[in-house]
Amino acid sequence: MSVLDTPNPRRAESAGQQEAVEQERRHASTKRSPREGSRSSPLDRTGTGTRVVILVVLGLALLWTLVPLVWMVLSSFKPATAITSAEPSWLFTPTGEHYAGLFTGGNELIPYLWHSVAAAGLSAVLSVVLGAPAGYGLARSEMRGKRHLSFWIISTRMAPIAAVVLPLFLMFRQLGLIDTIPGLVLAYMTFNLPFAIWLLSSFFSDLPPALEESALVEGCTRWQAFRHVALPLTKPGLVTTFVLCLVFAWNDYAFALVFSGPDSQTLPIAASQLVTQAGIDWGQLCAIGTFVVVPMMLAGLAVRRWLVTGLTLGAVTGE
Amino acid sequence: MSTSEDVREPVRRRRKGAAPRRVGFTGRMMLPGIVPLAALTVLPFLTIVVMSFSDVRLLGGMRLDFAGLKNWGRFFTDPEMGWFWLRTAGYFALTLGLEMVLGVVLALCVWRLVRGRNLVLSLLLLPMFVAPVIVGLLGRFLTDPTFGLYTWLLERVGYDGDLLGGTFTAFAAVVAMDVWEWTPLIALITLAGLSAVPPTLREAAALDGAGRWQTLRHIVLPSISNVLLVALLIRAMDAIRYFDIIWVTTNGGPANATKIVPVRLYETAFRFFDFGYAAVVGLAMLFASIVVARLFVRMLDRKGLAR
Amino acid sequence: MVDQEPSVISRRRTLGGALAGGAAFAAGGLLNGCATRGDVRRRDTADPWRRFAGCTLNFVSENTAPTSAIAADAERFTALTGIHVNIVTLELSALVQKVALDLASGQSQYQIIYADSYQVLAPYADGLVDLREPASDDSLPGDDSDLADFFPLQMDVSGRFGRGDRVLALPYDCATMIWQYREDLFEAHHERMANDLGFDPTPGPQRSWEEYYRIAEWFNDNVDEVSYGTGHQAKQHDSLMCDFSNVLFAHGGQYFENGEHIGRFGAVDPGPSTLGSEEALAGAEFYRRLLSVADPASTTWDWTGLGAAFAAGRVAMCPNWHEFAADNERSLPGRVGYTTLPSGPAKSANMYGGAGIAINGNTAPNERDAAWLFLKWATSRKTQLRNLTGEVGGATPTRSSIYRAPEIRRAQQRPTGMPTMLTAPAVQQAWKPEYSGLRPKIPMWNECDTAIYTELSRMLAGDAAPRRAMRDARDHIDRIVSRGWVAAE
Structure with missing residues (x-):
């Protein structure tokens, strides 16, 4: 907990010692774990009144957050009549029929699942593989107009989906990429790649260049300094980026709708296909929803600790 | 153009001698990421610009016939457009505002929790991993007038209208769904900021005799303002783009109450196949999001973040 | 395709960081460049059905009853022809987008298209194959005269567009709106209702919409088994236009001058809208009044929501698509009756919402013929009969001869294994021009439709009076129509 020992950061900064402070804080923040964080929270001064308020707020928040999800999972095990009964039914004989239904009949789920895994996984991997050097380059670059470049990168992510889809579609058709996994991967890259570059560049900016410089002095090439010094130190950033890209791609509907076909439809498409003229099969929809949601939740929670530090884009240490 | 660059000298620009080699290396590092990105975005962007001045014919392969300023003229004289933008601004401000406020409140509460903090945080985070399409469909399921759980609950407390049927309630419902999904993200980012507030600061405040509220107001919140801006930026970037939730719940209705510009754009392109006009609306949207993003980035810059 | 993908991945893994982006493009291009299809091979076989054995076709369809039945049955087609068919089912707006x-790409990923009359046939008529050519090709099975077996109204609405006799699609789906009511309740309360209301409440086209309204009100006040007398599909959605149109046409209103002709044969330029007429206003005023006594949840329901509510016993009657009979029979066995909708001052109008099955005009010649085999098979008497009776079942035949078959005639009475056939007398009547309700078949219909249901939704929400709503809708439609149809000129 070296952070406790540092002098008042404001003073340090005004004295022009940013480098040292930043380095030290970084050290602290990479080591920080939620448990340690809780020790530093000011509960010693929290009165019972406040504590009750906090517990009530959190209780309500948990209800608000969890009821829809729990209801979805519960409903996925309910018989159809219990789902559409006017009185909500809490007691029922669980049935696996909706899940069974997903794997039999016309639209079997396995290919969808496979497409989702392949397309989302590949696009997340590629985004990190391409985004890491680009983010590093951006962080370390001293070119003029760097800010414009970096703003351009963010702005590509803001492109309105419906407007870019037609030109992209025609481009992909020329390249024979429609209804292929590579095509879907590229489509996902339009929003994942800028995000990855942006996020990773902020991770690299947080690294003190001194570390790489000492590696250079010891005779490393710049690539080696990146590969063996900078990259290992940003592992949390790489993992965060990967998982977020995975979530974005896995959850995408608008692009998948346009660029997929019989050989590449993904899970969200499968979910939307349950909305038919003749009605919505809510049981299957809840089952498929559970199916879409659970893997991403697990992935997200697995890296939650890093998400916390990752998503602040260095704003914490920048103060 | 270069003024924003000059505002603050990049912290790490120190050794002049190394600069020329660095540019070459960093440039080479960026290429593999930037080139595909440019290929995927610049060409479509230019196409949209051309499309906005054209009649776009689809049959037998796309053709663009020059149409002058027709589409742009229509955009500025469209009697409905103003309302769509106004509604969009309202939707945007309301969802972002609620998410920020609730997110910060939640983060503060979790921050002060001693036991079960990890568990509570994990549970609270779950919605942000749910696909927006599923959020929308789940919302429909819960508010279904015949068997929806929330409909039933509201009936218990005396409200028996139909959530997605009324103009006001439908708007509120889609806002609520968005807030449900994205408040956790804000809470998460805020919590990261809170965990980094140096305890020394708070101790100093306590020594000065500041109350809890004053500490919060004058010490804690200012020191996480950067983080809040980052949260706002990340969320704003997606808020303008995504419309999946509205698309699967209300489709813009009732009485256009939930028809925000992205929905209108999607409709123009893929229901009316008026791609020339859609290009204009799309460019306007892009422009609006860039203005908003610039604003946030500027604010971050002013705070001294050289990114 | 499943065996192709692992190789894509392993290939990906070997790509080094720097080259990956560029290579992804190149690999994608190469992998599929060779797949940019030439035409399929035509074999010389004695069996005309097996000329294109071994080829693969893609069929994109809305997720409707006939396609579910056909998807479950597609192996039969493969056994017959050796052609493999991939069926992609989507929700309508997603289908139209695909x-x-x-069509915009100038190619045909999907050779066979589910052609909604208003969102595919009308806007992209020139992008579809004129089916008279393959139909009259002697080397292919089947003959031209066979087309006469389809109901004439369906053939015109779902299969043709504009001038000439071109056949652009074969009638495939024939959803029709009819009056669905709780026969059990109408019987149980018949006497009291007749006394209270002063007329015979038995549903049918001899009832007027005004009487329908009074019956609904009567149920609201007097019957506890259901919450409301009538329910409607009045969500801001296509369904609202459909529901309203029945009332509009019944009152003599039309969307355009010469509306019935435009509804049946279609037009690119329909001329100015006539929604400002007194008849249209009368229709709108009545519709608003009707909705004020209907289940208030009506404004959140499209046809699906309404169907579920009716099946759940919330309302005593509703106008809805006949295909919901299958659900009704499952939830309320033996308790639902079907007839054509009430009459207004002008007629009894029953919205026809059928669709055809068509061939993409960008297909290569042999592919086109192979696709024709599928069309032929999918709309054949045998297949339609199987789709009606089979395990997945429930699809309504579009060939008139099927309705004359004795087993189908028997199935129109309970007990029946084919619940949709309980609606057969009603829908067959609704397919006669004098009972039909046809929305304008124009290429820009989708946008007009949106303008109409948006104004109607506004009217029902109390934001606009009927006169104002009709006038605004008219102005909006005129603006849309005057811009012309750009996408396919």
């Missing part, structure tokens, strides 16, 4: 993009 079809438009496919």
